Amino acid sequence: MSVGSSLSPDGKVLTISINGRFDFSAHQAFRDSYEKLTPTPSEIIIDMVETTYLDSSALGMLLLLRDHAGGDTSNITLKNCNDDIRKILTISNFEQLFKI
Amino acid sequence: MYQHLDNQIVRELHEIMGDDIGMLYETFLSDSENKLVELKDAIELSDGDLIRRTAHSLKGSSRNIGAVDLAANAESLEKAGREGNFDQLDAMFHAIGDTFSLVKSEIQSQILS
Amino acid sequence: MKILIADDNNVERLILSRVLEAEGHQVVQAETGNEAIDYYFEHSPALVFLDVLMPDIDGYEVASAIKKGQQTRWIPIIFLTSLTDAYDLAKCIEYGGDDFVSKPINRIIIKAKVDAFARISKLYETIESQKSEIQFHNEHLIQEQEAAKKIFNNIAHRGCLAADNINYHLSPMSIFNGDLMLAAETPMGGMRLMLADFTGHGLPAAIGAMPTSEIFYSMTKKGFTIPDVMNEMNSRLYSVLPRGVFCCVIIADIDALDERITIWNAGAPQAYVIDQQTGEIELVHSSHLPLGVQSPDRFKVDAKVFRFSPHHKLLAVTDGIIESINADAEMYGETRMLDFIQAQLKHPNLCDALVEQVVGFTGDVAQGDDLSLLEVAFPHQHLEQVTPGDNDAKAHTGTLDSNLSLQLRGQSLGKFDPIPLFLATLLECSELNAHRSRIFTVLSELYNNSLEHGVLGLDSAIKNDSEGFTRYYQERIERLVKLKEGFVDVVIDHKPLPDGGEIVFEFKDSGQGFDFRKALSAGSKHYSGRGLPLIVDLCDSVEFFDEGRHVKAIYRWSTSLQESEDK
Numbered sequence: 001m002s003v004g005s006s007l008s009p010d011g012k013v014l015t016i017s018i019n020g021r022f023d024f025s026a027h028q029a030f031r032d033s034y035e036k037l038t039p040t041p042s043e044i045i046i047d048m049v050e051t052t053y054l055d056s057s058a059l060g061m062l063l064l065l066r067d068h069a070g071g072d073t074s075n076i077t078l079k080n081c082n083d084d085i086r087k088i089l090t091i092s093n094f095e096q097l098f099k100i
Numbered sequence: 101m102y103q104h105l106d107n108q109i110v111r112e113l114h115e116i117m118g119d120d121i122g123m124l125y126e127t128f129l130s131d132s133e134n135k136l137v138e139l140k141d142a143i144e145l146s147d148g149d150l151i152r153r154t155a156h157s158l159k160g161s162s163r164n165i166g167a168v169d170l171a172a173n174a175e176s177l178e179k180a181g182r183e184g185n186f187d188q189l190d191a192m193f194h195a196i197g198d199t200f201s202l203v204k205s206e207i208q209s210q211i212l213s
Numbered sequence: 214m215k216i217l218i219a220d221d222n223n224v225e226r227l228i229l230s231r232v233l234e235a236e237g238h239q240v241v242q243a244e245t246g247n248e249a250i251d252y253y254f255e256h257s258p259a260l261v262f263l264d265v266l267m268p269d270i271d272g273y274e275v276a277s278a279i280k281k282g283q284q285t286r287w288i289p290i291i292f293l294t295s296l297t298d299a300y301d302l303a304k305c306i307e308y309g310g311d312d313f314v315s316k317p318i319n320r321i322i323i324k325a326k327v328d329a330f331a332r333i334s335k336l337y338e339t340i341e342s343q344k345s346e347i348q349f350h351n352e353h354l355i356q357e358q359e360a361a362k363k364i365f366n367n368i369a370h371r372g373c374l375a376a377d378n379i380n381y382h383l384s385p386m387s388i389f390n391g392d393l394m395l396a397a398e399t400p401m402g403g404m405r406l407m408l409a410d411f412t413g414h415g416l417p418a419a420i421g422a423m424p425t426s427e428i429f430y431s432m433t434k435k436g437f438t439i440p441d442v443m444n445e446m447n448s449r450l451y452s453v454l455p456r457g458v459f460c461c462v463i464i465a466d467i468d469a470l471d472e473r474i475t476i477w478n479a480g481a482p483q484a485y486v487i488d489q490q491t492g493e494i495e496l497v498h499s500s501h502l503p504l505g506v507q508s509p510d511r512f513k514v515d516a517k518v519f520r521f522s523p524h525h526k527l528l529a530v531t532d533g534i535i536e537s538i539n540a541d542a543e544m545y546g547e548t549r550m551l552d553f554i555q556a557q558l559k560h561p562n563l564c565d566a567l568v569e570q571v572v573g574f575t576g577d578v579a580q581g582d583d584l585s586l587l588e589v590a591f592p593h594q595h596l597e598q599v600t601p602g603d604n605d606a607k608a609h610t611g612t613l614d615s616n617l618s619l620q621l622r623g624q625s626l627g628k629f630d631p632i633p634l635f636l637a638t639l640l641e642c643s644e645l646n647a648h649r650s651r652i653f654t655v656l657s658e659l660y661n662n663s664l665e666h667g668v669l670g671l672d673s674a675i676k677n678d679s680e681g682f683t684r685y686y687q688e689r690i691e692r693l694v695k696l697k698e699g700f701v702d703v704v705i706d707h708k709p710l711p712d713g714g715e716i717v718f719e720f721k722d723s724g725q726g727f728d729f730r731k732a733l734s735a736g737s738k739h740y741s742g743r744g745l746p747l748i749v750d751l752c753d754s755v756e757f758f759d760e761g762r763h764v765k766a767i768y769r770w771s772t773s774l775q776e777s778e779d780k
C-alpha cells in the first residue's frame with residue numbers, strides 16, 4: 001500500500017493515487033498528501049487505477065478529505081475504480097458526494 | 101626491579117590492592133606452600149589427574165601475582181599430569197621447589213618488609 | 214551492582230574482588246560450586262563471575278543450576294577460564310554463560326565487560342517495567358470495556374429482540390464492532406427493527422450507538438414513522454460523530470394490520486424480503502448515504518413498501534457476512550447468499566442456518582462469532598392486549614377534558630406527521646396508557662384514510678398484488694409531492710365520564726368521498742385495506758357524513774375494565 005500525490009503546475013488540481021489496499025494503514029499517508037497544502041487545491045482527483053480494495057475506514061478517509069476541501073463546495077473525483085470498489089461506493093451512495 | 105616477578109604486574113597489583121598488597125602475597129605464599137605439599141603427594145601416588153589439577157591451580161595463582169617462571173614450571177607439570185607422562189615428575193618437582201624458593205625470598209624481602 | 218564471584222583459588226578471588234570493589238561494586242565471594250549456587254539464591258546478585266574448574270562441581274553445572282532457577286530476572290554469567298581453545302570458549306556460552314574472560318584477569322577488560330552488562334541489565338529492567346505498565350493498562354482497559362459493554366447492553370438491547378418472530382445472531386463483540394440491533398413493538402401492534410453498522414471499532418463506535426438507540430426506542434413508542442426517526446437520527450449523528458465516522462443502517466416497520474413492510478436501507482448490504490410460499494425474493498438495495506454523512510437540510514428518506522404477510526420473512530445482514538473469506542481469500546458474497554436463501558426458503562431458522570453455512574465456508578468457527586444478522590417473521594398483533602404503561606402508578610388525568618384541533622393543508626400534509634402529536638397529547642392523560650395501541654390504531658387508520666383515499670384519491674384495490682403494492686406507495690409519494698391544495702381537518706375531543714372518559718375523533722378531508730356503506734358492510738378486514746371494520750370493532754360508534762368525507766368515531770374507555778375484551 002502506498003500513496004502518491006502530485007500537484008498541477010498552477011497548484012489548482014491535486015491528484016492522489018493509491019496503490020494496493022486502501023484501508024486504515026493508509027490513514028497517515030493519505031492525510032499527509034493533502035493536509036498541509038495551502039491554499040487548498042480547487043479540484044482533487046483520486047486515481048484508483050492501482051487500488052485493489054476499499055473498506056469502510058477508506059470511506060471515512062474520503063469523507064475527511066471532502067470536509068477538508070470544503071464539504072458541499074468541494075470538487076472531488078474518484079476515477080478508475082474497479083468493479084469491487086464501484087460496488088462499495090454504490091452501496092454507500094457516495095456518488096451523491098463525489099464524482100465517480 | 102624484580103628478578104623473579106613481572107614488574108608490570110606487581111605495579112598493577114599495588115594499584116589494585118593498595119595497602120593490602122602484603123596480605124595478597126602472604127595469601128599467595130601460604131596457598132602455594134599447601135599446593136606444593138599436595139603436589140608432592142600426588143606425584144607419589146602417580147595420580148595424573150590430581151597432579152594436573154593442583155599444578156593448574158598453582159599456575160593460575162603464580163600468573164596472577166607475576167611469578168612467570170613459577171607459572172611456566174607449573175604448566176609443565178600440568179601437562180605431564182594430563183598426558184600421563186610420569187618420567188620427569190621428580191625433576192620437575194625439584195625445579196618448581198627451587199623456583200618457588202627464589203620467588204618467596206624476593207617477595208619476603210621486597211614486598212612484605 | 215552486587216556481584217557474585219565463584220573461584221576456588223584464593224589469590225584470584227582476592228584480586229578480582231578488589232578490582233570490582235574499586236569500581237564501586239559490592240562483592241559476594243564463593244569458594245566452591247555449591248557455595249556459589251547457595252549464595253546466588255541467597256544474595257540475588259546482578260552479575261556472576263564463575264570459574265570453570267572448581268573442586269566440587271564445575272562452573273558449567275553451576276551455570277545450569279542458576280539459569281534454571283532464574284524465572285523472572287535475567288542475570289548475566291561471565292566465565293573465568295584459562296582455556297584458550299575456541300571450542301572450549303564456545304562451550305561456556307553453550308552451558309549458559311553469557312560471556313567469558315581469560316585468566317589471568319586484566320582489570321581493564323573486567324571493567325569494560327561489567328559496564329557493558331550493566332548497560333544491558335538496565336535496558337532489560339526498562340523493558341520489564343514497561344511491560345508491567347502495559348499489562349496494567351491493558352487490564353484496566355479491559356475492565357473499562359466490560360463496563361462499557363454492560364451499559365451498552367442495557368441501553369441498546371432493551372426492546373423485543375427476544376420476541377417469537379425474531380431470530381438473530383449478534384456478535385458478542387458487537388459493541389466493539391459497531392454492530393447494533395434494535396427491535397421494538399410499534400403502538401399499532403406491529404414491529405420496528407433496525408440493524409446498524411457503525412464504522413470504526415471499539416468505544417467510538419459504541420458511543421455513537423447510544424443516542425441512536427435512545428432515539429429509536431423513544432420515537433417508536435411515540436408513534437413516529439421511519440422518515441421522522443431517521444431524520445432525527447441523522448441529525449444527531451451528523452452533529453455528534455466525527456467526520457469520517459458514519460452508520461450504515463437498515464430499518465423496517467412491519468405493519469401487522471395492513472400486512473406491509475416499510476423498509477429503508479442506507480449504506481448497508483441488500484436486505485431480503487422473502488415470500489416463503491411463492492419463492493419471490495425482493496432485494497432492498499441501499500438507496501442513501503449512511504447516517505451521519507449528509508447534512509440535515511439535504512437529508513431525505515425514501516422508504517420502500519412491500520407486502521408482508523404471515524408467510525413472509527425479512528432477512529438483514531451486516532457486511533461481516535458478505536465479506537467473510539475462506540482459505541482461498543474468496544468472499545462469501547451476495548450470489549452465494551441468494552442461492553442459500555432460495556435453497557432454504559422454508560427453513561424455520563434461516564439465521565442459524567446461514568451462520569452455519571458461512572462458518573462452513575470460511576472454515577473458521579471464531580469468525581462465526583463476529584457475524585450479525587437478523588431474521589424477522591410476521592409478528593403477532595398486540596392490539597388485543599392492553600399494553601401496560603410505564604408510569605402506571607401515576608394517576609394523572611392531564612388532558613382528560615380537552616379539545617385538540619389541527620388542520621393540515623397542501624404541502625404540509627406531506628411534510629408533517631401529526632399522529633405522534635395527537636397521541637402524545639391524549640396520553641398526557643396517563644390513564645389512557647393502557648389503551649395506547651388501540652388509540653394509535655384508530656388515529657392512524659382514520660388519518661391515513663382521509664389522507665390517502667380522501668385527499669390523494671388513491672384506490673386501495675391497487676394493493677391487491679405485490680407489484681400493485683409497491684406501485685401504491687410509489688403513487689402515494691408522488692401525489693404528496695405534487696399536492697397543491699387539499700386538507701385534512703382533525704378534531705379530537707376528550708370528555709370525562711364517571712368511570713373513565715370518551716374521546717370523539719372527527720376527521721374531515723377535501724377528497725371525493727367514497728361508498729362507506731359498502732366498506733362497512735364488507736366485514737372482511739382486508740376489504741380495500743381501509744381497515745374500517747377494525748375501527749368499527751375498536752370504537753363504540755363510527756359514523757360517516759358528507760358522502761364519506763367526514764367521519765366521526767367515538768371511543769369510550771373506563772378505568773374499571775383493565776382486562777382485554779376479546780375482539
